[in-house]
Amino acid sequence: MCATFAYAQKSSETILEPTQDSIKKRAFIKHLGNGYLPTKYFNFDLRYLIKYNQYEAVRTGLGGVTNQNFSEKYRITGYGVYGFRDHTFKYSIGGGFRLAEKTNTWVNLSYTDDLRETGSTKFLTDGRFFQFFEPRLLNIDLFHKLITKSINLEHQLNPKLFTEAEFAVSNINPTYNYGYVLDNTIVNSFHISTAKLSLQWNPFSKFEVSENTLKQTKKGYPQFTLQYTKSFKDVFKSDFNFSKLDFRTVYKIGSEDHGLSEITLVSGITNGNTPLTHLYHAYPNNINKSTIMQRFSVAGLNSFETMYFNEFFSDKFTTVQFKHYLKPFNISEHYKPQIVLITRYALGDIKQPELHQNVTFGSLKKGYTESGFELNKLLFGFGLSFTYRYGAYHLPEFSNNIALKFTFNVTL
Template identity: 40%
Template sequence: MKQLLLFFFFTLSLQAQFQINGIVKKSNSNQVLPFASITTDNGNYSITDVDGKFSINSGTPILYFTVSYIGYAKTKISIQKNTVFYNVQLKETTQNLNEIVINPENAALGIIKKTIALKDNNDPEKRLNSFEFKTYNKLIVSANPDSIAAAIDTIVVRRTKKGVYFKIDSTNYKFKSTVNKRHLFQTEKVSQYQFANNKLKETILGTKMAGLKQPLYEILTFNLQNFSIYDPKYELFETKYNSPIANNSLKDYNYKLLDTVTIDDRNTYMIYFKNKKKSKAKGLEGILYIDQENYAIAKTILRIRGLLDISSTHNFNYLPEENIWFPSDKNFQIIKGKNDDDIKILGGTIQFDGDVEQDLSTRKKQPSDYIYLLSESNNFDIKNNTNIQIPKPYYAVEIGKNAITKDESFWETYRKDSIDIRTKKTYSDLDSIAVRKKIANRVQLGKKIINGYLPIGFFDMDLRKIFSYNNYEGFRLGLGGVTNDRLSKDFRIEGYYAYGTKDGMFKGSLGAAAKVDKKANSWLGISYTDDVREIASTSFSIEKKPFKIYDPRPINISTFYNYLSWKAYYETKQIPKTESIWEIAHSEIDPKFNYVFLNKNNLYDYYTMTTAMVSLQWSPFSDFMLTPTGRIEIEKRFPKFTFQYTQSLGRLWNNDFDFSKFDFKTEYEKKYLSGQKTSLLLQAGYALGDVPLTHLYNTSPNNITKETIIQRITFSGKNSFETMFFNEFFSNKYAMFQFKHAFNRVTLLKKIKPSLVIVTRMAYGNLDNPEQHLGLNFKTLDKGFFESGIELNQIFNGLGLTTFFRYGPNQLPKLEDNIAIKLSYVLNLGF
């Protein structure tokens, strides 16, 4: 089973020695009653879900249970022999329980207001100076075998005059046989959480993942549910929603007082909340149990119903010494929802049931209908207000030493319950399958391909080097890559070789590097390169170029320069939340277009540069995890900052020019609860001294010089000026700003669901001493450049259409010359 499949198509069914199930409805209208209270004679307690259904499991026999709901008469139900499902009808007394719209007299509203006002006093992260505890977590992907029919079916394949042709379908039979023996996937984790100085850190003491000797570290930090219910944004399955007790929550939610319940011998209000929007997937829904004395959260149940039916429960223990409720355990579960959209992931398609107006009873159930995901976490060894020194607090998560090699005695110490036969079988079977089918190798293969590499033995081939096209080289065919861990974990050789069919020239690079610091992932390397590059382009060395099937912008570029470069570099992640490259390079530059640089009465059509450079990226708001193999960014937050400084080194190594370059970029991204997204980009550069045009700034133009709009149709870039012509403007100092806002996808037809994005870009700049640059006719950006447009991305199979308009001081006389129509393509891998 594919690893990423574990997050989809689930349904939950809990096993116990004694179990009763049922549904609670209004007797007069037969409508279901969500969140009714169910209490058994032996002390078990539950509530109905949003569909009015309930399930209670008990280790001892149940004689009767009572059902209560404010405004309805409490009902006692005796347990009947051989009856496991009960249809409970409650009679209304005095209160009409149709959904109540908030008004000043509403009792729940007053309780919620007090809860919000006092939440800083009840939030452990605000109230306590420090705390620490350990957590045991178990996550399984499984199915209830009793709910699966084991019959072997026949399916009509086709009908002909000769008869009807059938085939045997044993899918459910095989699936039931599997889940009878074991779960589909499981993982366990023991962590220590430490909080001090407003920082919370998780140290993973032990982890094991069925089928993988080395776990997927990304799954270990997959944020299924928030740690704290008091955060203004509650994160559920890596999607953020406005919290029901956020300062502005009253505008998003309706509240209703359902009941009063005793938890830890303290009386609590049971308050139901639901988002005001009609769409179920736009906000949370659930129950808050609020202490009647201090208005703290004693328990909460949250749910989202959409493509997936997701629920999250947080339980708390009352600590009388601090008069605070502290998290004791939480669980998270996913069952399959109902929607007419399919989810595509890594080439596979997950099919979902249609909407409720369809007759779902006629649809044959597939194994995916029965699968569920369940994650349970239990906290213990809780200590508050002690002197805690958090090691490496700049890491949100750290994998402890030997965490992935713990023996069985370690797990027996921390498991809440003893391991059962099904769990044991899961580990043994999946470990065996993983070895037989080389799952670990397949996982590593998938991760490398996503990053643009294909492993071949001890060599990772760079897929970006195989094929590309531009107007100078024509078709560029090549081969390149880097050695991997199979050769050495502490040494690498990298390089590429390419040939341009139009310029008829071979290019290439060869380099080697050695790891000098494992924890900081620091490498010291050297390289030699003979290649071509676009003139006046801005490149931040520290930025990792994402893998693309194609890179559309270079297709129409015809002005390049050749460079022979010898380089020594040091790359490191030593400084917290940063990564940097420090470099010394000597380059011989040969412009491959008509250009001469006039400097100090000398004409240069070929020149040398010896430079020192530092390129640094800083992500101060992101969260990082430290693993045995290096650092991983687990929570990308904005803004991010990139700095680069380049300095020529006097007359060292026959250097022709003295100059300095300062480059800066910052990115900001905001995702809204509605699913929309705003992106901002600010980029600037300043070059002073003797700088030839090849190393100035062109602000990334992407429009070709053709007579008509139709002739100028090409593919659009990501952050390029679509109406600016190539080589139209050059600057030695500039600043550009880009604004993008992406709306939700709009369904026009079943297969046509474009994503609408509005874009505005602007740039200012200037060029000192333009008379030094001979051979090209160009303008400067001293009056500014402005364009705005609309992108309709992913109209059909990833293809889209964009339109941009150029305006302002640099607007062209002909209207049609200010318009650019481009194609776009978005590759969706399901992430």
Template identity: 45%
Template sequence: MKLFCLFTLFFTLTLQAQFQINGIVNDPKNKPLPFATITTLDNNNTITDVDGKFTLSSTVKINSFTVSYIGYQTKNISVSDNKKFYSVSLKQRTDNLKEVFILNENPALAIIRKVISNKNNNNPQKKLSSFEYKTYNKLIVSANPDSIQGRIDSSASYKDLKKRRINVDSSDYKFKEIISKQHLFQTEKVSQYQFGNNKLKETILGTKIAGFKQPIYEIIAFNLQSISVYDSKYELFETKYNNPVSNDALKDYNYKVLDTVPIKGRNTFMIYFKNKKKRKSSGLEGVLYIDQENYAIAKAVMRIKGVLDISGIHEFDYVPEEKIWFPGNTAFKIVKGKNEDDVKILGGTIQFDGDSEDAFTSRKKSASDFTFLLSESNNFDIHYNTATPIKDPSLYIEIKDDASKKTDTFWNKYRKDSLDFKSQKTYLLLDSISVKKRIESRLRFGRKVINGYIPLGPIDFDLKKLISYNNYEGFRVGLGGITNDAFSRNFRIEGYSAYGTKDGNFKYSLGSGVQIGKTTNTWLNASYAEDVREIASTFFAVDKRIFKIYDPRPINISTFYKYISWKANIQSKIIPKTEGIFELSRTYVEPKFDYLFNLNGKMYSSYIMTTAMVSLVWAPFSGFMQTPTGRNESDKRFPRFTFQYTQSLSNVLENDFSFAKIDFKTEYEKKYLDGQKTSIRLQGGYSIGDVPLTHLYNTMPNNLNKETIIQRITFSGRNSFETMFFNEFFSSEYLFFQVKHGFKRVKILKKVRPSLVLVTRMAWGNLEHPEQHVGLVYKTLNKGFFESGIELNKIYKGIGLGGFYRYGPNQLSRFEDNIAVKISYVLDLGL
């Protein structure tokens, strides 16, 4: 797996100018001046960053440049051939910017208020009924070889004056050699954007990724920055921030007029903005160039500086006939920030090493200190107020079937500039290395393993079926799998067999499916199974499988029921932003514990249930991508909602009971760049009619009924009550709520870095017709159940520890009985 991770890191994602100078701009007290304007005679310009640093690139020789900053004297600097870095100090000027705004008010606030009030007149997605354009994008991961020292360090050991061994560290030298010839990664994309009926869709006409014949859809769909600078929430690297021109922006940001500069022949105000909060990761910082006539955004620079230094630049072209600034070019860049921990982005495709290995020593600079990710796009072939209908507007991205098969003629037509020698070399070298090292096949293999499968020829063997343990079956050993594309793209066979060492019984399942709709991932499936399942457990048919080497919660479960079922279902993504399953099933159920179901005086020790079920997951805020292999959720967003309805079919195939069940859950999750994460889960169920205990609700208990705390130590579950005993509560209707917040990992020792997670769970429920259930002794959740706890996850090599406390109306009389201590284990595959 480490080898796979290294190859994935190597194959990650600007064109290098022929002439480039760097520098820093300071005031007389040697304090950096952020966002000062740097301009050449040919109107090539840039601005300094928040630290006053700048990089000025040009395809022609730079003889001089001008530095300007509001309130300071403009300075002209001559460029020397042998000098690449310039430290510029500006003197304050005595004359002030002409005040043309309300007295006693920050002039920048007056400008921003007018920008906000005129947004609908200046936002292309509000002013124009429709538009379409094409975009050429190039994304690379590279480094400036001049930044790397490239030395070879060596050390020798001696014994009896004889040299015995030489250790050579040539990593910097090798990295500089590589980066001088090629980029680490490179990809190109040509897209068509269409806007209409307040929806924007991207259709990818061509895509090319160095080292890969088939596109990596995860990279193609990755959202780096917002397309519109007028959205109330501006997105930068999959994190949303309050926009500095949102309706409530003035409560979050401070503003300052920096300068007045011309853009595309129109005068603009240069407005600096910064979040009012002191924490750098709390909000955006940057510069807006505001048209002095119509108060539209003519250029925008958005930046976040924290564990990563991320910047997004938007440039616009003025369209006189539409009286609007329309998006022209965008650029997105990531370099390393201040980070103690290693930071992985794009699924581990690029990594920035932590700044120090321990609290006492600083580490030697590595390749990641010089590596940057740069994505540049330019728009062309723009049409306004078009009447062309958009096909499947609910899709966020659609990739044409032949997008990865475009010839050089196609790329030469759409590239803004022809590929330089270094970019050409990148394709040649990475393609040859990919073939030699079988990178694509290794990547496919890695994806399968992450999802819990080992591909062997036409079959993906299921790792979850190999071995597990529970208190009823004992050790459960087995073998299972599903056919893959090597067998057939339109037909599949799946199944498993297992044996329990404690109950001494075999279990098995066999099923098949045929694809009846490629674009909507529609499959018609049928299966037969004989197996056991935990009583009163809730399963959503549309839930994606979560792979674990082991599932610790069932270890202590003793109450199962045997089932023999025939099923037929249709699964499809035909409804926009959803995935649904409609299923018919006939199931024979036999409880494997002391239980009878009393229905009108008749005692059932086993029964038949014939049901129809519809299960649907709805992700209204996610983006969906149509690929040549089907429809995928490319941009997973929260909240998301899952609904499931089950109805028994009276007098059909010997069905014994009449009932209905409604289940739902809502999930919300927010991740932060500094490693923190908040998740919320609301789940409930409601049953109507005659439902046996096997198919009611147990609200996910995970505690042993033992005398001491030590005896009750078990593995923690993901969404289970750690202080609730197995079979303590049953409900015919319930509501469950959980909130978790995980803080960034804390470094105690080099290999001891726990992640603190605060957890609170609560549930309410009720049981109708308790007289129907004979055998088990249980309670109901009428008064509610409450617990809170602390988890210290990944303390050492994935092992963690948690403590939970039970309180409220169902608190137990003995204090120690309300405490549960749990062991956790998080498997980190390094991806």
């Protein structure tokens, strides 16, 4: 009996140890895929290690968030980075506490002193989106400095509907020569106090509760995101009174292994006195250089590759992007290049461009179109992208309508 028991125990250990190691390995890889390097009490955030843009050049630092081993009810977040061209240190510090476990309700506070791309819009409910390489960031040159104090509330109404609300007070100072005509006075830096409400609805996704944590087991489509922003004049010395409504939907059908079609629609509209910092730029990704090879860079995931940076700004816009992933070429088990067919369309307008001083930009009211293809995963995750600009905004010089770039795709 003893010998049998000892053998069973040894056999159990032999079987369980690799299983436990495998589980730990999968969890570690998942953390890396989400952009974290986990330690016992603190997960380092890989987004802040190193980046590059036209204003800061190399930007490097450290950041992270405490994990459940530290506390299941409280968390501390923060980062610190340094730009080698502007010789400036940027940072953010914050924390949160959980109000209700069942609805995953958290209250978060933060203080941030950093840069933000002018004309960009971020949805509060966007989960953590991590890329080893952020293509558009390399070429961005239009940033504004901001110091923001915010309080945020996260709440899961049900597994398929997640909400966030935020109140923030920001001091904004463009890094470029810019002025906005406000009440017959040109303002070059300003204060903005905003309230935001964001909803993320994934009606066709599937979820399950595991270890008291709600986990998504299947991504279903379409998915919908809606966000309303209101700026209040004279609240905490705010200079502007405007509102914004932003919407996004993503629909996918098929699979990348057998052919996948993806449609992304993004739309936004502002009302009231809105500075350039809070308008829309339609996500351009083309450098203002004269030749195709001088413009050779990295293609983004959802950006307009032939649209030049700072070429267009809008107070209302809509973009539609269609991608079709053809079945990968099955050359070998580990070498499977893939062709992606792409078409993008943008439509927008702006009411009073003359209010924006010392900047020149165009309107998208005629409709902007580009099409092309990507040949991905040719070597070590790298590929090539070719895009052509045509239609109402076709440029007289033929070569200026062409964008030739490389792509980078790595999946953990």
